[in-house]
Amino acid sequence: MSLIDMNKHEMITGEWDNRSIDGRIGDIVLDPNRHLEAKLPGLLGKLLPQNMRSPWFVMAGIGFVFVNILLLCVTILVLTGIGVWGNNQPVGWGFDIINFVWWIGIGHAGTLISAILLLLRNQWRNSINRFAEAMTIFAVMCAGMYPLLHTGRPWVAYWLFPYPNVMALWPQFRSPLIWDVFAVSTYFTVSLLFWYVGMIPDFATLRDRATSAIPRHVFGMLALGWTGSAKAWHRYMHASIMLAGLSAPLVLSVHSIVSFDFAMAIVPGWNTTIFPPYFVAGAVFAGFAMVIMFSIPIRKWYRLEDFITMKHFDWMAKVMLATGLIVAYGYMMETFYGWYSGQSAEMALLYNRGNLANTPYSWAFYSLILFNVVIPNFLWIPKVRQNLTALFWISLSVNIGMWFERYVIIPISLSRDYLPSSFGYYTPTIVDFGMFFGTIGFFVFMMFLFIRFLPMINMFEIKELWHHMSHHKEHGHDVVATGEAH
Amino acid sequence: MSETTVQTTRINKTCMTLGGVALVAGIILALVGAMSGGGDPHAFQHGYFFGWTYWACMAFGCFGVSLLHHAARGHWGFPVVRIFEAGGGPITLAVFFAALIPVIFGWREIFYPWADAARVAVDPVLQHRAPYFGGFFAIRYVIYAGVFILLSLLNQNWLRQEERTGDDRWWKKRQYWGGLFLVVYVILTNFMWTDWMMSMYDHWYSTIYGVWIMVGSALLAFAFTGIVLGTQYDKVPYKGVVVPWLTKDIGNWMLTFTMVWAYFSLSQYLIIWSGNLPEFTKYFIDRSLNGWIYVGWSLIVIHFFVPFISLLSPTVKRQPWRLALVGAWILFVRLIDVWFVVTPTWKTSIGINAVDIGMFLFFGGVWMLLFGWRLAQAPLITTMTPRLKEAVDHA
Numbered sequence: 001m002s003l004i005d006m007n008k009h010e011m012i013t014g015e016w017d018n019r020s021i022d023g024r025i026g027d028i029v030l031d032p033n034r035h036l037e038a039k040l041p042g043l044l045g046k047l048l049p050q051n052m053r054s055p056w057f058v059m060a061g062i063g064f065v066f067v068n069i070l071l072l073c074v075t076i077l078v079l080t081g082i083g084v085w086g087n088n089q090p091v092g093w094g095f096d097i098i099n100f101v102w103w104i105g106i107g108h109a110g111t112l113i114s115a116i117l118l119l120l121r122n123q124w125r126n127s128i129n130r131f132a133e134a135m136t137i138f139a140v141m142c143a144g145m146y147p148l149l150h151t152g153r154p155w156v157a158y159w160l161f162p163y164p165n166v167m168a169l170w171p172q173f174r175s176p177l178i179w180d181v182f183a184v185s186t187y188f189t190v191s192l193l194f195w196y197v198g199m200i201p202d203f204a205t206l207r208d209r210a211t212s213a214i215p216r217h218v219f220g221m222l223a224l225g226w227t228g229s230a231k232a233w234h235r236y237m238h239a240s241i242m243l244a245g246l247s248a249p250l251v252l253s254v255h256s257i258v259s260f261d262f263a264m265a266i267v268p269g270w271n272t273t274i275f276p277p278y279f280v281a282g283a284v285f286a287g288f289a290m291v292i293m294f295s296i297p298i299r300k301w302y303r304l305e306d307f308i309t310m311k312h313f314d315w316m317a318k319v320m321l322a323t324g325l326i327v328a329y330g331y332m333m334e335t336f337y338g339w340y341s342g343q344s345a346e347m348a349l350l351y352n353r354g355n356l357a358n359t360p361y362s363w364a365f366y367s368l369i370l371f372n373v374v375i376p377n378f379l380w381i382p383k384v385r386q387n388l389t390a391l392f393w394i395s396l397s398v399n400i401g402m403w404f405e406r407y408v409i410i411p412i413s414l415s416r417d418y419l420p421s422s423f424g425y426y427t428p429t430i431v432d433f434g435m436f437f438g439t440i441g442f443f444v445f446m447m448f449l450f451i452r453f454l455p456m457i458n459m460f461e462i463k464e465l466w467h468h469m470s471h472h473k474e475h476g477h478d479v480v481a482t483g484e485a486h
Numbered sequence: 487m488s489e490t491t492v493q494t495t496r497i498n499k500t501c502m503t504l505g506g507v508a509l510v511a512g513i514i515l516a517l518v519g520a521m522s523g524g525g526d527p528h529a530f531q532h533g534y535f536f537g538w539t540y541w542a543c544m545a546f547g548c549f550g551v552s553l554l555h556h557a558a559r560g561h562w563g564f565p566v567v568r569i570f571e572a573g574g575g576p577i578t579l580a581v582f583f584a585a586l587i588p589v590i591f592g593w594r595e596i597f598y599p600w601a602d603a604a605r606v607a608v609d610p611v612l613q614h615r616a617p618y619f620g621g622f623f624a625i626r627y628v629i630y631a632g633v634f635i636l637l638s639l640l641n642q643n644w645l646r647q648e649e650r651t652g653d654d655r656w657w658k659k660r661q662y663w664g665g666l667f668l669v670v671y672v673i674l675t676n677f678m679w680t681d682w683m684m685s686m687y688d689h690w691y692s693t694i695y696g697v698w699i700m701v702g703s704a705l706l707a708f709a710f711t712g713i714v715l716g717t718q719y720d721k722v723p724y725k726g727v728v729v730p731w732l733t734k735d736i737g738n739w740m741l742t743f744t745m746v747w748a749y750f751s752l753s754q755y756l757i758i759w760s761g762n763l764p765e766f767t768k769y770f771i772d773r774s775l776n777g778w779i780y781v782g783w784s785l786i787v788i789h790f791f792v793p794f795i796s797l798l799s800p801t802v803k804r805q806p807w808r809l810a811l812v813g814a815w816i817l818f819v820r821l822i823d824v825w826f827v828v829t830p831t832w833k834t835s836i837g838i839n840a841v842d843i844g845m846f847l848f849f850g851g852v853w854m855l856l857f858g859w860r861l862a863q864a865p866l867i868t869t870m871t872p873r874l875k876e877a878v879d880h881a
Contacts (some may be wrong), residue, residue, distance in 0.1 A: 274693035342611035
């Protein structure tokens with residue numbers, strides 16, 4: 001029996017051994033034995049925007065409650081000023097920047113899955129790229145709120161852009177904070193465009209399948225007159241590749257620039273050259289964790305087992321493990337070179353992070369190590385990668401750990417820098433917590449709105465895979481390795 | 487004699503000839519250079535370390551890339567894994583580890599401020615690091631050498647067993663352990679370059695330095711592989727195996743590592759420039775005076791833009807001889823980069839002398855001889871690897 005034959009059932013169920021893991025990836029998304037028997041429209045029916053089921057109401061409802069908490073907190077903040085946050089000297093950056101970096105990181109998996117895997121012709125991305133891209137959009141929205149509100153006067157945030165004005169205002173281009181404005185706004189624009197362009201053929205399908213006037217008109221407008229002609233497809237594929245080419249460097253540049261926000265400063269623990277790659281790896285780490293966390297329940301609730309298979313989880317877990325190891329390497333380098341430097345401020349920082357008995361924040365550092373280094377290393381075990389419950393909790397651990405990473409970087413360094421006379425302690429307020437959980441609610445709410453109104457799995461790419469499979473079956477070939485050959 | 491063995495012998499002869507000529511030429515040049523002096527009392531030692539560094543990067547790079555292949559299980563690696571194995575196998579690694587002994591034990595006062603008791607006595611930072619650079623320094627050397635040679639030996643044995651028996655448990659074994667071996671390699675390599683190169687500065691350090699050198703080493707390994715493929719694509723046993731997807735994959739690896747090298751270099755420079763702290767800027771000040779800055783500027787063009795733009799082109803990656811040209815260019819620019827990283831540490835004025843060239847040729851000769859010899863020990867293509875067929879089908 002060939003590796004491929006052995007793999008056909010196991011890929012759906014997750015009951016594979018090492019041999020089947022190495023089977024060809026053309027079989028990942030669709031099982032030729034079962035899905036070619038089914039009619040394509042029936043198969044695609046599962047991918048249409050999902051009807052409201054009880055989990056939808058629960059999750060969207062919880063999300064909506066927290067959106068309101070977010071709105072309340074933002075209102076208090078705008079009316080009162082950012083003094084309602086816990087930020088104060090010497091910790092000028094608190095939850096706002098921690099959450100900003102955390103959310104931006106989460107957004108990275110979408111672009112990585114969509115753009116980089118598209119460029120690498122890895123079609124295993126097909127089932128997960130659409131909602132990963134949606135995550136990017138909503139996560140960047142959550143991220144963008146924080147620096148915007150941190151300006152104190154968000155209504156004049158446009159001053160951050162260089163434009164001719166009578167006030168002689170001009171941004172300080174040497175500041176990485178200004179680079180951030182351009183990096184994040186570019187990232188958001190390109191991600192949105194990529195997401196939208198990716199949905200055009202599916203909008204056309206929804207338009208054609210609509211049974212009432214309003215959806216037909218709305219999806220008709222969104223489909224931009226898509227006819228599905230060969231010429232349209234040709235141009236569409238070119239546009240996708242070009243956007244992917246634009247997006248791929250953005251994955252690196254955005255989080256590198258976010259890391260420069262810290263690394264350019266001479267605060268102890270910040271001015272370190274490993275920051276850019278280690279931030280990028282951390283972003284992918286957190287992003288994949290969120291994709292896994294989200295897709296496990298969604299897969300179950302909407303019966304998407306045929307499309308999001310155990311092999312997807314296995315690969316996503318491996319990416320998470322690999323990036324987690326890079327992040328752990330970053331922690332190791334920070335710690336070792338902190339000691340190696342022989343600088344009193346750097347060594348004091350190590351003391352502040354590591355001494356459980358005499359420092360106020362060491363609990364955060366050890367939580368970080370537990371959540372981000374110890375627990376994710378269970379992913380080395382294949383059985384853990386195939387256990388969705390374990391995978392869910394490990395992904396949650398990674399997201400908590402990545403939040404702690406930013407907590408360790410920001411308040412610990414800022415609260416005790418060079419001058420002992422200005423040492424302080426950072427305490428977040430209820431508004432800080434309200435905004436943090438509010439943005440999580442906003443993210444969940446938006447994701448569930450997306451599931452309700454838009455196809456969360458790429459319909460046209462599934463159609464393409466189905467076509468390849470049936471074509472090859474008709475001609476008596478084995479199923480081709482679509483993931484790599486096309 | 488099979489066709490595979492014949493072809494292996496032909497490559498082997500070319501490498502042995504090139505290696506032998508380079509070795510002899512290197513010895514002559516180094517001796518001439520050392521005798522003529524030229525104002526640097528330690529010209530021989532400096533040239534020795536420079537030559538060693540470039541070719542040690544090649545050996546460590548080949549070893550690292552072989553681990554990457556075992557861990558990632560990419561199709562790209564099956565037809566070329568023996569090149570990596572021959573370039574960074576246990577004997578090659580052992581020779582290069584042994585060749586470092588004179589530098590780190592014999593001439594350590596010449597290279598390392600922490601070995602100079604007078605400097606340590608007045609420098610609190612060096613005093614702070616003293617326990618790390620005492621006896622532990624030698625222990626670390628033994629650990630690096632022992633672990634690298636052991637891992638390389640294990641992989642080589644598994645590969646040979648696989649070739650001999652055709653049993654797929656051997657390649658599974660390589661893959662199973664590949665991830666862990668790669669983790670060990672990355673960690674040890676970082677500390678290795680910290681010990682042997684970064685610690686030539688008394689205060690300067692950079693947390694990205696180890697992986698930066700590692701990336702440059704991997705780039706060397708892929709560039710050399712590109713040259714082998716480019717010159718052998720129409721000859722057995724590569725005929726029919728070196729197909730566009732393979733050269734494209736190797737080209738993409740070269741492109742990736744070119745970009746990562748540039749990304750790390752820029753990050754390191756930008757962060758140190760922005761921080762503007764005296765203990766960090768020393769490294770770049772040394773590389774911006776007396777003409778060195780022109781080398782630095784030119785690296786942006788020759789080490790990044792030229793290979794980057796060339797490798798963006800699908801045509802270059804599809805045609806083996808063009809890929810070989812880009813590979814040769816990368817070998818050359820890596821030489822400039824290693825010279826720029828290593829030499830200004832002890833040499834304020836820009837320049838290269840006969841010893842530097844001689845030692846570069848000498849160690850190049852040693853590496854080529856070892857490469858040619860090791861390549862002849864097994865078929866060039868691991869024909870029994872079950873996934874090689876997949877890789878060829880994939881074409």
